Amino acid sequence: xxxxxxxxxxxxxxxxxxxxxxxxxxxxxxxxxxxxxxxxxxxxxxxxxxxxxxxxxxxxxxxxxxxxxxxxxxxxxxxxxxxxxxxxxxxxxxxxxxxxxxxxxxxxxxxxxxxxxxxxxxxxxxxxxxxxxxxxxxxxxxxxxxxxxxxxxxxxxxxxxxxxxxxxxxxxxxxxxxxxxxxxxxxxxxxxxxxxxxxxxxxxxxxxxxxxxxxxxxxxxxxxxxxxxxxxxxxxxxxxxxxxxxxxxxxxxxxxxxxxxxxxxxxxxxxxxxxxxxxxxxxxxxxxxxxxxxxxxxxxxxxxxxxxxxxxxxxxxxxxxxxxxxxxxxxxxxxxxxxxxxxxxxxxxxxxxxxxxxxxxxxxxxxxxxxxxxxxxxxxxxxxxxxxxxxxxxxxxxxxxxxxxxxxxxxxxxxxxxxxxxxxxxxxxxxxxxxxxxxxxxxxxxxxxxxxxxxxxxxxxxxxxxxxxxxxxxxxxxxxxxxxxxxxxxxxxxxxxxxxxxxxxxxxxxxxxxxxxxxxxxxxxxxxxxxxxxxxxxxxxxxxxxxxxxxxxxxxxxxxxxxxxxxxxxxxxxxxxxxxxxxxxxxxxxxxxxxxxxxxxxxxxxxxxxxxxxxxxxxxxxxxxxxxxxxxxxxxxxxxxxxxxxxxxxxxxxxxxxxxxxxxxxxxxxxxxxxxxxxxxxxxxxxxxxxxxxxxxxxxxxxxxxxxxxxxxxxxxxxxxxxxxxxxxxxxxxxxxxxxxxxxxxxxxxxxxxxxxxxxxxxxxxxxxxxxxxxxxxxxxxxxxxxxxxxxxxxxxxxxxxxxxxxxxxxxxxxxxxxxxxxxxxxxxxxxxxxxxxxxxxxxxxxxxxxxxxxxxxxxxxxxxxxxxxxxxxxxxxxxxxxxxxxx
DNA sequence: GCGATACA
DNA sequence: TGTATCGC
Numbered sequence: 001x002x003x004x005x006x007x008x009x010x011x012x013x014x015x016x017x018x019x020x021x022x023x024x025x026x027x028x029x030x031x032x033x034x035x036x037x038x039x040x041x042x043x044x045x046x047x048x049x050x051x052x053x054x055x056x057x058x059x060x061x062x063x064x065x066x067x068x069x070x071x072x073x074x075x076x077x078x079x080x081x082x083x084x085x086x087x088x089x090x091x092x093x094x095x096x097x098x099x100x101x102x103x104x105x106x107x108x109x110x111x112x113x114x115x116x117x118x119x120x121x122x123x124x125x126x127x128x129x130x131x132x133x134x135x136x137x138x139x140x141x142x143x144x145x146x147x148x149x150x151x152x153x154x155x156x157x158x159x160x161x162x163x164x165x166x167x168x169x170x171x172x173x174x175x176x177x178x179x180x181x182x183x184x185x186x187x188x189x190x191x192x193x194x195x196x197x198x199x200x201x202x203x204x205x206x207x208x209x210x211x212x213x214x215x216x217x218x219x220x221x222x223x224x225x226x227x228x229x230x231x232x233x234x235x236x237x238x239x240x241x242x243x244x245x246x247x248x249x250x251x252x253x254x255x256x257x258x259x260x261x262x263x264x265x266x267x268x269x270x271x272x273x274x275x276x277x278x279x280x281x282x283x284x285x286x287x288x289x290x291x292x293x294x295x296x297x298x299x300x301x302x303x304x305x306x307x308x309x310x311x312x313x314x315x316x317x318x319x320x321x322x323x324x325x326x327x328x329x330x331x332x333x334x335x336x337x338x339x340x341x342x343x344x345x346x347x348x349x350x351x352x353x354x355x356x357x358x359x360x361x362x363x364x365x366x367x368x369x370x371x372x373x374x375x376x377x378x379x380x381x382x383x384x385x386x387x388x389x390x391x392x393x394x395x396x397x398x399x400x401x402x403x404x405x406x407x408x409x410x411x412x413x414x415x416x417x418x419x420x421x422x423x424x425x426x427x428x429x430x431x432x433x434x435x436x437x438x439x440x441x442x443x444x445x446x447x448x449x450x451x452x453x454x455x456x457x458x459x460x461x462x463x464x465x466x467x468x469x470x471x472x473x474x475x476x477x478x479x480x481x482x483x484x485x486x487x488x489x490x491x492x493x494x495x496x497x498x499x500x501x502x503x504x505x506x507x508x509x510x511x512x513x514x515x516x517x518x519x520x521x522x523x524x525x526x527x528x529x530x531x532x533x534x535x536x537x538x539x540x541x542x543x544x545x546x547x548x549x550x551x552x553x554x555x556x557x558x559x560x561x562x563x564x565x566x567x568x569x570x571x572x573x574x575x576x577x578x579x580x581x582x583x584x585x586x587x588x589x590x591x592x593x594x595x596x597x598x599x600x601x602x603x604x605x606x607x608x609x610x611x612x613x614x615x616x617x618x619x620x621x622x623x624x625x626x627x628x629x630x631x632x633x634x635x636x637x638x639x640x641x642x643x644x645x646x647x648x649x650x651x652x653x654x655x656x657x658x659x660x661x662x663x664x665x666x667x668x669x670x671x672x673x674x675x676x677x678x679x680x681x682x683x684x685x686x687x688x689x690x691x692x693x694x695x696x697x698x699x700x701x702x703x704x705x706x707x708x709x710x711x712x713x714x715x716x717x718x719x720x721x722x723x724x725x726x727x728x729x730x731x732x733x734x735x736x737x738x739x740x741x742x743x744x745x746x747x748x749x750x751x752x753x754x755x756x757x758x759x760x761x762x763x764x765x766x767x768x769x770x771x772x773x774x775x776x777x778x779x780x781x782x783x784x785x786x787x788x789x790x791x792x793x794x795x796x797x798x799x800x801x802x803x804x805x806x807x808x809x810x811x812x813x814x815x816x817x818x819x820x821x822x823x824x825x826x827x828x829x830x831x832x833x834x835x836x837x838x839x840x841x842x843x844x845x846x847x848x849x850x851x852x853x854x855x856x857x858x859x860x861x862x863x864x865x866x867x868x869x870x871x872x873x874x875x876x877x878x879x880x881x882x883x884x885x886x887x888x
Numbered sequence: 889g890c891g892a893t894a895c896a
Numbered sequence: 897t898g899t900a901t902c903g904c
Binding site for chain 1: 903
């Protein structure tokens, strides 16, 4: 009896494992457990389940041990190296995952997965079922027929009879003969040596089959081909036997039994969590474990006063604002939510377009004393945002004792994603209501103030409750990890500093930028013309694809360098190519100008806030793995520092009328920290003596006196010093200073001989980190480096460099943050008409009323230099100017 | 040596 | 979603 409309999916498990393993190198979770094969396999499986949702399905694996092919041909797969360890340990997890999906899995001793698939697909096809083989392996296309097709979810292509022919040039029934001729080096199947895919296709198209070829062997025109075929007839037929799939497999199950059951989502959640498969976790059915019944909307003054009483009584609560924008300087307040104890939360709408609400001003008047009372503790998630919005409403929030985003960041700065949604998932195993569920996405997005109050209440109360609960989990964790002090003395006190900086913003010289835009535009135009001229046709220079066409096809330059999705056109490659052709040099110039023009010159104007007339760069405190701040809109860290173009952009940052800039930057803070932390006496002495450190290094490395150091020697020494900080290898160093590899090695050797303390330090840091699992900075900031135990040597080396570099960069970041807090305090105490407006790299910039510029300069230098007691002096260079460039 | 942001 | 360029 044939059943219509029945279908079955047969997944070629083993081949996906190998494919994933080889396609993705180095993937592992934060504990260093390799996950590349599992990841690739899971994605394939998840995609199949998501898009096809088959009722009948099985994953087929190779069985352990030999199979019949070895008996026919002992050398079968002989050249295949044994399964690598880091793949082997992934395999049990893959089986667990298949089990958790409740998908039947099959393997049969003595047979390969391909044979089992062959047998099953024939059985199912005979019943009239539609069979889909899930695989990317061309060997299996020999099974494709009317009822059997093959699908590769990775490339998302389906092969039916025509598809196979189109892709491989032969029909499914010829595939076996094709394989017999071509062989398979990875399985050590010989085929006919000298016959490649092209020739095999031609032969099969002409003679139909292997037998056809050999019965008509005299008609093979090319003599050499004929000789090869004749000489290797046995090989050809042996190869066919090896590639031929067996249908008579003793199957442990029948196709009818291969029914998928409901997946065990909890088991999958556990596994994905451990492996850190974020996207797959996200795809699991949401688990919403918070109870909304204790949530309420505040719509009367009585209710509000009652809540305020509660805040005064319990003396700690979580706050969260709902607004109309993610940019705090543009956001309009829609409402506030609070949570003082788990299970209970309230939403206080003040700016919704519909529904009855209390008046914002009255509400804020009632809330102000509580929010500004520093003895009543507040928790928040990225509370800097809320503080900016509230400060614009005239309220200075005090008493922040926990920011869940920062807590999460301190606990694991390399983790990406410290959003409330992430924390709810990882700390509470709760899937929060997503903002897009309320306001939609893209063009149809509405403002939060337009959301109806009932839904807004659920959303906002949930956020407040999650913040409260997460704070209760993360704060004790900070304590046990020894991070509380860093939190209380650095990260939390830094928040009000950043709040003031972001609110202050910076003035931009718009007319100047317009002329600069024209100037850069002219440069681009002429550069563009020259490029088109040289290329012979106009094209989109910014498209790496089109550029690649021109460079490598049209001009025939050899794109021997890097690839991934085509040939690379990176700086490195273009510089190499510049030796042979002028065009790459022009492209390089074009690119740098274009980037500056588009990301700074033209976009700075768009960032100007219409209300304040200034730009309000946002400083992110929870992004970098080393502890540095990052900035966006605009990203100040990326403005070229030395080039004329970069300086022109900095000149667009100007102080208010009657004000000046005072800029201060730490001189050599990283090398100084190397001296301090490593305790290397010679390096310390150099800094204590206050000498030019690069010149001293030059004298030490090149074995001469300080007076004999010429500029070129100093330049090389400078590169060596950089190399030390960034963990540069001798090869890279050689490239940078333009000497041979041997010479660079010698330099490093000489350096380490002179500064033995530095060498010891650079060796000890990764060792200790390997023991502890993390490195620490001068103020105890941690960064976990699981890759120190990664069997992948490349990843391990990288982690070693990060270990050293993080202690240096991270310590510098610690001190800079401390300095910002000190300077901010000092300015407040002295009441100087000055405010901090920029922080970038190792530099701080104040906007100061002109008449007190010198005073501010002295204060800035003093506070920064005495930020923290060290065994070497910190030196800060300062300058005053009428724009940011001048202040150098 | 990689990171962070921005653009295609 | 991926790649490049600036930075440290």
